[in-house]
Amino acid sequence: MTLNRRAFIGTGVAAAAALRAPMVWSQGRPRVVVVGGGAGGATVARYLAKDSQGQIDVTLVEPTRHYYTCFFSNLYIGGFRDIASIGHSYGKLAAEYGINVVHDWAVGVDRDAKTVTLAGGAVLPYDRLVLSPGIDFVDGSVPGWDVTVQNKMPHAYKAGSQSELLKAQIEAMPQGGRFAMVAPPNPYRCPPGPYERISMVAHLLTQVNPTAKILLVDPKDKYSKQALFEEGWAKHYPGMVERIGPDFGGDKVEVRADAMEVVIDGTVEKVDVCNVIPGQKAGRICEMAGITDGNWAPVTGYTMQSRIDGTIYVLGDATAQGDMPKSGYSANSQAKVAAMAIRGELLGSSVFPAKFSNTCWSLIAPEDGVKVGAAYEPTDEKIASVSSFVSQTGEDAALRKQTYEESLGWYAGITSDMFG
Structure with a gap:
């Protein structure tokens, strides 16, 4: 209907x-x-x-x-x-x-x-x-991130200026650059939201930066509509999206906003844009x-x-x-x-x-x-x-x-x- x-x-x-x-x-x-x-x-x-x-x-x-x-x-x-x-x-x-x-x-x-x-x-x-x-954010849920660094690593999980900032950062990425998202732990606002965002970032990059890559760091074993998103990424954005779940350190993450680094279980990953969606509370x-x-x-x-x-x-x-x-x-x-x-x-x-x-x-x-x-x-x-x-x-x-x-x-x- x-x-x-x-x-x-x-x-x-x-x-x-x-x-x-x-x-x-x-x-x-x-x-x-x-x-x-x-x-x-x-x-x-x-x-x-x-x-x-x-x-x-x-x-x-x-x-x-x-x-x-x-x-x-x-x-x-x-x-x-x-x-x-x-x-x-x-x-x-x-x-x-x-x-x-x-x-x-x-x-x-x-x-x-x-x-x-x-x-x-x-x-x-x-x-x-x-x-x-x-929502508000849980202090310390992502080591190295708090609202004082949200202009360097936006959350964009309260819409408006943060949404505009994140989009501008993505559009300014160097060709062939790397976008990273740190996904939130359960429970959080809009369970499919982070993964729709990955899809939308991928679509934008295919228009303006088709050789860019996306790194999704996720503390959860599974997520809403997982099979649908993964099918869609393989069909529309082949080779662009890499997800690291808890089996490979997705639940052991810190960020370094000044250096634009994501540290995954001790391994340092350089990125060009980082969207951090922290743990949440009322x-x-x-x-x-x-x-x-x-x-x-x-x-x-x-x-x-x-x-x-x-x-x-x-x-x-x-x-x-x-x-x-x-x-x-x-x-x-x-x-x-x-x-x-x-x-x-x-x-x-x-x-x-x-x-x-x-x-x-x-x-x-x-x-x-x-x-x-x-x-x-x-x-x-x-x-x-x-x-x-x-x-x-x-x-x-x-x-x-x-x-x-x-x-x-x-x-x-x-x-x-x-x-x-």
Whole structure:
């Protein structure tokens, strides 16, 4: 089935919840503060404002005025999109839905007082808090790398200027040069993402530097869509990509940014560009709020409420929730469940059983798209997969083209669902 904008927006929403008599709040409308304006945060803010018909006071806290999606940022690197096409503003959320959009950093949560403190000094009271901050990086996960060297060895796992920097570095490589990626350990944002990026870097190099080589250093034994990517690399980029897994030292890596060196189990490899994707954890505001298990924020899948504080909901990449991958599609799906649950709590509206879905598309080469996905339902222990699908090796070109076109429809749909 080809997924278009209208079809996507309808997914994950069983029915609009009918409002019953609202609860009485001494301060007026109940207040929901949402921290993070990505696929989870923007979606939950929009659905809360839209479906409550103004009965909930929604504030969205997001430091950036222009949001660049991590999903499809690899296609920008590969030359299939321009940077403007993955950038989005928050104007419609404010103008059309009445959301109070605050461009600032959330730097503290007082769970007893139910307040969020912003870097600019403002203190926002809440009745319910939604945290959807995405990821931060685990200090020391790649020896020799931290954010102070990200301009020399970009991560480009938070899209925008880092994506532009990495692409510029690739385009400036000497002819016959060497691109390296240090892939992250599990769990991390977008499981197929690093390997789609390898595909997009390879495609770009075939256009501007066809004798260049790619070194992929990976701490994992296996990865998402592995057979599909390896089939695609052999077909479209023969001899260009070399992967070093943990059997050959891929889990024993350090980098030297000044010398542009990657050290693999003691062996020094000189490279021209190095993309380091470090180990990841929940965005720091979750740690500040005291709702993490160390790296991630545990939630119940029935509502996306924190298992530590039921007045806080957590969405997307920051969560420890079970089987769902950390993806934009997942965050959007979780946001709709959370919005329905919050409206049920605050307004007495109907709440239907939670259901979730996810699909991750990847582009290997022009019109050669593949996908993996699943449907999920909550249990007492976790969000559990109940059915799944994945593209197959050996598919014909027409099907792969259809899969790629489906991803374009999904992108149009999800960004409309997020930003209006």
